[in-house]
Amino acid sequence: MINKEIVEWCTGIINKLCEENRFRNKEIQQGVDGEKEHAITVLSWVKKLEKHPSVALRISALFHDIDRLVTPGAGRGFAGDRKSEEYLLHKKMHAKRSADYTSQKLKEMGIEESIIIKTRFLIEHHDDILEEISSYKDKDLEILVAADAFSWFSTTGINLLKSEGEERTKDKLRFILSKTPKFALELLPEVKINNLVLENLKKHVLKEIIK
Numbered sequence: 001m002i003n004k005e006i007v008e009w010c011t012g013i014i015n016k017l018c019e020e021n022r023f024r025n026k027e028i029q030q031g032v033d034g035e036k037e038h039a040i041t042v043l044s045w046v047k048k049l050e051k052h053p054s055v056a057l058r059i060s061a062l063f064h065d066i067d068r069l070v071t072p073g074a075g076r077g078f079a080g081d082r083k084s085e086e087y088l089l090h091k092k093m094h095a096k097r098s099a100d101y102t103s104q105k106l107k108e109m110g111i112e113e114s115i116i117i118k119t120r121f122l123i124e125h126h127d128d129i130l131e132e133i134s135s136y137k138d139k140d141l142e143i144l145v146a147a148d149a150f151s152w153f154s155t156t157g158i159n160l161l162k163s164e165g166e167e168r169t170k171d172k173l174r175f176i177l178s179k180t181p182k183f184a185l186e187l188l189p190e191v192k193i194n195n196l197v198l199e200n201l202k203k204h205v206l207k208e209i210i211k
């Protein structure tokens with residue numbers, strides 16, 4: 001399979017998973033359509049940030065949060081303190097489950113081992129803290145994390161604001177921007193946010209982080 005076909009096949013899997021899980025839509029914080037939109041928006045940000053993204057990066061953009069669709073209960077989000085160790089562990093487990101699922105699917109399709117290894121690495125570390133992300137010195141990982149952060153404002157962030165209110169959304173944004181690579185933080189002021197509350201939160205949290 002050529003790379004373009006692999007990415008199309010991945011998009012097809014997401015569509016299929018969305019339909020299969022629509023019956024439990026309420027269990028999934030953003031709903032199945034919200035999850036699909038997030039995946040596609042992350043991929044489009046990846047393409048804006050990197051002219052020729054690797055196939056592993058494109059697969060990771062689509063599948064990094066697949067856990068929320070395929071693991072019952074995982075789509076509800078986190079009710080506790082987003083500044084806690086427990087939250088970091090929750091995010092690591094989410095990333096690992098997404099990586100496990102994706103690796104298995106890619107293996108079943110007979111995708112080349114090197115692509116599976118790189119995809120697994122990217123997904124497994126997409127929710128790490130900045131110190132860990134920086135330590136890998138991996139450009140694809142930094143782009144994935146940046147694309148995930150940028151897409152949050154037009155997808156997950158809007159849903160979170162509706163379901164959890166401004167203060168909880170601000171805490172989530174602190175978590176996201178605290179792990180966003182420097183190059184992306186520098187681009188963020190120019191990213192147009194079509195929601196005034198999120199735009200203000202962006203400015204506020206950016207000011208806290210870039211001191």
Ligand SMILES: [Fe+2]
Nearest residue numbers: 038064065148
């Ligand atoms: Fe994401």
